[in-house]
Amino acid sequence: MTGPQTFQTKREALDHLAAVRSDRMRGTYIDHRAGLVPFGPYAADWIAHGGRRGALAPKTRDLYETTLAGPLAPLREMPIASITPSQVRAWYTKTGRALAASAKRQGGDGSSRLRQAYSLLRAVMATAVRDGMIPANPCQIDRAGAVKHAERPYLSPDDLARILVHMSAKWHLPLRVALGAHLRLGELLGLQRRDYVGGVLTVERQIVRVGGEEIETGTKSGKPRKVVLPPSIAAALEAHLLASSGFGLEPMFPGPGGERFTGGAIGQAWRKAAGRAGLSGIRLHDLRHASLTLAAQAGATTRELMDRAGHSTARAALIYQHAAEERSGAIAAAMDALSGGSMMTATGTTMARQAISASDLEVDLR
DSSP: OOOOOOOOSSSHHHHHHHHHHHHHHHHHHOOOOGSSSSHHHHHHHHHHHTTTTTTHHHHHHHHHHHHHHTTTTGTTTTTGOOOHOOOOOOOOHHHHHHHHHHHHTTOOHHHHHHHHHHHHHHHHHHHHTTTOOOOSOOOOOOTTTOOOOOOOOOOOHHHHHHHHHOOGGGGGGHHHHHHHHHHOHHHHHHHGGGETTTTTTEOOOEEEEEEEEEEEETTTTTSEEEEEEEEHHHHHHHHHHSSSOOTTTSSSSBBSSBBOOOOHHHHHHHEEEHHTTTTTOOOTTTHHHHHHHHOOOOOOOHHHHHHHHTTSSSSHHHHHHHHGGHHHHHHHHHHHTTTTOOSSSHHHHHHHHHOOOOHOOOOOOO
């Protein structure tokens, strides 16, 4: 067999052979020749075959390809096995400075792109470990790929009303539907007339921008969902559909020429209106955050929040339940009021049980 290097003495060569035999017996042997594949082609093949899960959303695939051609370009020609932890740290530092300098001109800091690049590098190298190309992942920088999202400001119903005052009436109903159904912007853009039936909105597609072009895909979770709309919003949507005509596959909220409105159009209208209302820090996506917080405050369980929002894990839903905890004081005060202020006495508890029926405690989760 061919060794990874030229040995100075016969003893060193024999020791290497003994170590190889031992590793093979334990099933831990790594053929050094496997790691000679350059990182760039290996990473491109990893992306082409759907990454670690075998499937990538179009927007994610586009992000990965852009990242490989950009921030990860310095590593493209390096053999997989030659990428060491020290080289990863050197790349991370140098790339971080370059991205920060570039982003500064646009008011950013480049941290998001650096995190994305490091996360992609770490994922590709983890697959190389599983493929038996290298013994360990060289990406060992603590929390370098961790998401650091700042707490978003809460958009109250009053704040939303202040923003809508400065927006054209054509945007009011779409935004109300987005609020009532907890829609992402892409899901709102993808709504068709057939998606609403009897108070229930079916969310099964989204419009995303890939390579400068808007395309239609499935939802972010890959699964459709049905959301019961609040009655007032359902009534307004029914009136809109009855007052207009069109086939079921046509956009629910068409533009002047019947075409679907774009994310850029509604996003620009939102930013201008929020600025005029003195709420320039509020983004359009904060509407979804506010919507799910309201649902949590209305008593929705984690499972119910996941179903209504289209979350595949409980982690995201728990964020909104945590936000709902801010109402703990109001809930406690309401409980005391319902009990006549006598919750600490047996008599008061008995009276409360008699006075409060199950129907009084029901919460309309719609």
